[in-house]
Amino acid sequence: MVKNEEQAINFLKKNHYYRLSSYFIPFQYPKNSQNKDTFKNETTFEDIILLYDFDTNLRKFVFNCLSELEIILRAQISHIHSKKYKPFGYIQDENSLKKTDEN
Numbered sequence: 001m002v003k004n005e006e007q008a009i010n011f012l013k014k015n016h017y018y019r020l021s022s023y024f025i026p027f028q029y030p031k032n033s034q035n036k037d038t039f040k041n042e043t044t045f046e047d048i049i050l051l052y053d054f055d056t057n058l059r060k061f062v063f064n065c066l067s068e069l070e071i072i073l074r075a076q077i078s079h080i081h082s083k084k085y086k087p088f089g090y091i092q093d094e095n096s097l098k099k100t101d102e103n
Contacts, residue, residue, distance in 0.1 A: 002045040011049060023052045 002008045012020070027043040029035035085095045 001043065004046070008045045015052075020048065020052060023048050023055070026051065 024039070027039050027048060029038050029040060031037075081095070082089060085092070089095045
């Protein structure tokens with residue numbers, strides 16, 4: 001059921017149907033039932049959009065946290081490396097992480 005047809009059309013213009021279709025699954029009967037590929041009663045398009053929006057926001061939050069973690073880890077690696085090999089130690093090949101014949 002679609003409560004707001006104009007909103008649904010605008011959403012689908014911006015987001016491809018097949019991108020959205022994976023969010024149908026929790027709102028449909030199981031694949032091994034007689035009603036497979038049928039939406040459960042009282043399911044609305046807006047319910048699916050809410051799940052889609054939640055997933056989008058969760059993904060943004062997680063990637064933001066991972067990005068911050070990456071920066072912290074790179075800073076720590078840089079700090080440890082410069083402490084061990086001095087500030088310009090990264091210039092010398094023997095201090096790099098590149099693969100050599102000895103590895």
